[in-house]
Amino acid sequence: MRVAEREAAEAFGADRSHFVAGGTTMANQIVPRSLTRRGDAVLVDGNCHKSVINGLVMTGATPVFMRPNRNGQGLIGPVRASELAPETVRARIARHPLVRPGVRPAAAVLTNPACDGAMYRVGAAIERLGASTDAILVDGAWISHAPFHTLLAAGAAMRYQMYCAR
Numbered sequence: 354m355r356v357a358e359r360e361a362a363e364a365f366g367a368d369r370s371h372f373v374a375g376g377t378t379m380a381n382q383i384v385p386r387s388l389t390r391r392g393d394a395v396l397v398d399g400n401c402h403k404s405v406i407n408g409l410v411m412t413g414a415t416p417v418f419m420r421p422n423r424n425g426q427g428l429i430g431p432v433r434a435s436e437l438a439p440e441t442v443r444a445r446i447a448r449h450p451l452v453r454p455g456v457r458p459a460a461a462v463l464t465n466p467a468c469d470g471a472m473y474r475v476g477a478a479i480e481r482l483g484a485s486t487d488a489i490l491v492d493g494a495w496i497s498h499a500p501f502h503t504l505l506a507a508g509a510a511m512r513y514q515m516y517c518a519r
């Protein structure tokens with residue numbers, strides 16, 4: 354198993370890789386449960402799968418939702434870059450009724466691709482959000498093949514490193 358995980362990390366361009374046996378649902382619960390605790394704030398892409406919410410319910414962390422973009426045809430896309438900016442995050446935290454003002458979010462969750470298939474430029478999104486939190490979970494349940502396709506590679510999260518502002 355250890356060899357397989359190492360080889361997967363190499364294939365996906367990551368430092369490390371861990372397999373889960375319970376689908377993305379399980380991964381989406383493991384990450385919040387290992388990074389957050391009761392009272393923490395977590396930035397959550399409104400596109401998120403219910404397993405992310407389940408994970409937060411189990412830890413008692415509070416989701417602070419970031420609103421996804423929606424076009425004139427009703428298609429739901431990713432959260433706009435402006436919504437990921439530090440000043441917008443601070444303002445969202447400040448007016449959230451259940452979160453202590455000024456608190457630094459313990460983590461953030463992006464769903465890539467969004468509900469209707471539009472993708473983030475994940476590197477740029479991580480760079481923006483990384484100013485507001487130390488951990489970002491990118492749920493790429495639909496595109497595990499992304500690193501191996503030229504058109505999708507910019508959406509492959511495992512190859513990106515997070516450089517924290519702190």
Ligand SMILES: Cc1ncc(COP(=O)(O)O)c(C=O)c1O
Nearest residue numbers: 375376377378379402464492494
């Ligand atoms: C974005 C996203 N995350 C997580 C899941 C859960 O995946 P799984 O069925 O592998 O547990 C799904 C399932 O559709 C999904 O669309």
